[in-house]
Amino acid sequence: MTSPDKFHPVIKFMHGLMAIAMIAAIAIILYAGEMPRGPEKFELYFWHKSLGLLLAALIIIRIVLIKKIGKPAPIGDGLKKTMASVAHGLLYLAMLALPFSGLVMSYAGGHSIPFFGLFEIPGAEEKMKTLGGIAHEVHEIGGNILIGLIVLHVVAALYHHFGLKDDTMRRMFGHKK
Ligand code: HEM
Ligand code: HEM
DSSP: OOOOSSOOHHHHHHHHHHHHHHHHHHHHHHHHHTSOSSHHHHHHHHHHHHHHHHHHHHHHHHHHHHHHHOOOOOSSOHHHHHHHHHHHHHHHHHHHHHHHHHHHHHHHTTOOEEETTTEEEOOOSSOOHHHHHHHHHHHHHHHHHHHHHHHHHHHHHHIIIIISOOSHHHHHHSSOO
């Protein structure tokens, strides 16, 4: 498939929606981490898990759509272009690893997974310690890597807009390009 020269509006919408949901999920769990055990902390877990489950579904839809519609290559020459492609690949890897390790971690630990009070996926009846432990490690290490990647991604986007003054930001958030 030849790559299109602009992002499809649905891809732009999904990028924005998922960015907001993901940053919210991260902010909520980091805040919850500072709180003592209790109902308020578990309320925040409820929101983190619900957003995480939503993001698990959205990332699958986004990957399928991008495979179908395609997307433009990053703007820039040689090394910058390669770096952007690698960074986007790593973001996709983290966007898959985080929600799914979260789901496995909760399920294996015997904890239910809520979805904004609409329904709940029950946890395993018998805890699966090894699986839960591995998923927990992936979630914790992956979470920290994802935070680093997002910071880098936003700094790169700002550099393109204000430093290089190219169309990178405009074609993802603007109307024209
Ligand atoms: C305020 C936050 C954000 C800004 C300003 C931003 C900005 C951008 C821009 C300008 C592009 C277009 C790059 C290009 O044209 O090649 C882009 C693409 C992309 N962004 Fe973000 N982004 C943000 C948050 C996020 C987050 C939280 C994620 C995921 C964790 C993410 C993942 C991606 C991916 C994977 C692409 C490649 C295009 C695609 O496959 O959809 N972004 N972003
Ligand atoms: C895109 C989706 C997700 C992102 C970006 C994300 C990110 C994170 C981050 C950054 C942490 C803190 C890790 C640390 O302790 O340093 C965390 C913890 C946690 N996440 Fe997620 N998560 C996502 C999805 C999920 C899902 C779907 C579930 C479960 C259904 C979940 C359950 C948890 C739990 C229970 C913790 C606390 C673990 C602990 O205190 O040891 N997460 N998550």
